[in-house]
Amino acid sequence: MAYATSNPPNMVAQSIGAAPALWIYSSTDVHTDVDAADYFSNGTALGMRVGDVVIVVKTTATIGATLHVVTVATAGGAATVSAAILA
Numbered sequence: 001m002a003y004a005t006s007n008p009p010n011m012v013a014q015s016i017g018a019a020p021a022l023w024i025y026s027s028t029d030v031h032t033d034v035d036a037a038d039y040f041s042n043g044t045a046l047g048m049r050v051g052d053v054v055i056v057v058k059t060t061a062t063i064g065a066t067l068h069v070v071t072v073a074t075a076g077g078a079a080t081v082s083a084a085i086l087a
Protein backbone atom coordinates (compact mmCIF):
# COMPACT_ATOMS: atom_id res chain seq x y z
CA MET A 1 0.00 0.00 0.00
CA ALA A 2 1.00 3.62 -0.16
CA TYR A 3 1.30 6.25 2.53
CA ALA A 4 -1.63 8.65 2.79
CA THR A 5 -1.06 12.11 4.23
CA SER A 6 -4.53 11.82 5.78
CA ASN A 7 -3.04 9.19 8.15
CA PRO A 8 0.25 10.75 9.27
CA PRO A 9 2.57 9.51 12.00
CA ASN A 10 2.02 11.25 15.34
CA MET A 11 4.81 12.67 17.48
CA VAL A 12 4.26 11.36 21.02
CA ALA A 13 7.47 12.69 22.61
CA GLN A 14 9.30 15.80 21.49
CA SER A 15 13.03 15.98 21.09
CA ILE A 16 14.83 17.53 24.04
CA GLY A 17 18.29 18.79 23.16
CA ALA A 18 20.03 16.28 20.89
CA ALA A 19 17.70 13.41 21.85
CA PRO A 20 15.44 12.00 19.11
CA ALA A 21 11.70 12.56 18.98
CA LEU A 22 9.37 9.55 19.25
CA TRP A 23 6.65 8.94 16.67
CA ILE A 24 3.86 6.35 16.35
CA TYR A 25 2.42 5.34 13.00
CA SER A 26 -0.55 2.97 12.59
CA SER A 27 -1.22 1.41 9.20
CA THR A 28 -2.19 -1.77 7.41
CA ASP A 29 1.20 -1.62 5.62
CA VAL A 30 3.84 -4.15 6.58
CA HIS A 31 7.07 -2.72 7.98
CA THR A 32 9.00 -3.48 4.78
CA ASP A 33 6.60 -1.17 2.88
CA VAL A 34 7.16 1.56 5.47
CA ASP A 35 10.93 1.18 4.96
CA ALA A 36 10.62 2.23 1.30
CA ALA A 37 12.56 5.34 0.27
CA ASP A 38 10.59 8.56 0.88
CA TYR A 39 7.61 6.60 2.31
CA PHE A 40 6.56 9.52 4.51
CA SER A 41 6.13 12.01 1.67
CA ASN A 42 5.46 14.91 4.06
CA GLY A 43 7.77 13.69 6.84
CA THR A 44 9.91 16.79 7.17
CA ALA A 45 6.83 19.02 7.02
CA LEU A 46 5.55 17.07 10.04
CA GLY A 47 8.86 17.65 11.81
CA MET A 48 10.61 14.31 11.34
CA ARG A 49 14.41 14.49 11.64
CA VAL A 50 17.22 12.03 11.04
CA GLY A 51 17.62 9.94 14.17
CA ASP A 52 13.98 10.18 15.27
CA VAL A 53 12.41 6.89 16.36
CA VAL A 54 9.17 5.63 14.81
CA ILE A 55 7.07 2.81 16.26
CA VAL A 56 5.10 1.29 13.39
CA VAL A 57 1.93 -0.54 14.42
CA LYS A 58 0.36 -2.87 11.84
CA THR A 59 -3.42 -2.86 12.24
CA THR A 60 -4.61 -5.91 10.31
CA ALA A 61 -5.42 -9.47 11.33
CA THR A 62 -1.71 -10.01 12.00
CA ILE A 63 -1.18 -7.21 14.49
CA GLY A 64 2.40 -6.32 15.30
CA ALA A 65 4.79 -3.48 15.95
CA THR A 66 8.28 -2.68 14.72
CA LEU A 67 10.81 -0.06 15.67
CA HIS A 68 12.30 2.19 12.97
CA VAL A 69 14.72 5.12 12.77
CA VAL A 70 14.51 8.07 10.37
CA THR A 71 17.57 7.75 8.11
CA VAL A 72 16.84 10.47 5.54
CA ALA A 73 14.88 13.70 5.89
CA THR A 74 14.78 15.77 2.72
CA ALA A 75 14.49 19.52 3.30
CA GLY A 76 10.82 20.42 2.86
CA GLY A 77 9.96 16.91 1.70
CA ALA A 78 10.00 13.24 2.45
CA ALA A 79 11.40 11.11 5.25
CA THR A 80 12.80 7.59 4.94
CA VAL A 81 12.94 5.12 7.83
CA SER A 82 14.79 1.85 8.34
CA ALA A 83 13.99 -0.97 10.72
CA ALA A 84 16.05 -0.64 13.89
CA ILE A 85 18.30 -3.42 15.09
CA LEU A 86 18.17 -3.84 18.86
CA ALA A 87 21.36 -5.33 20.20
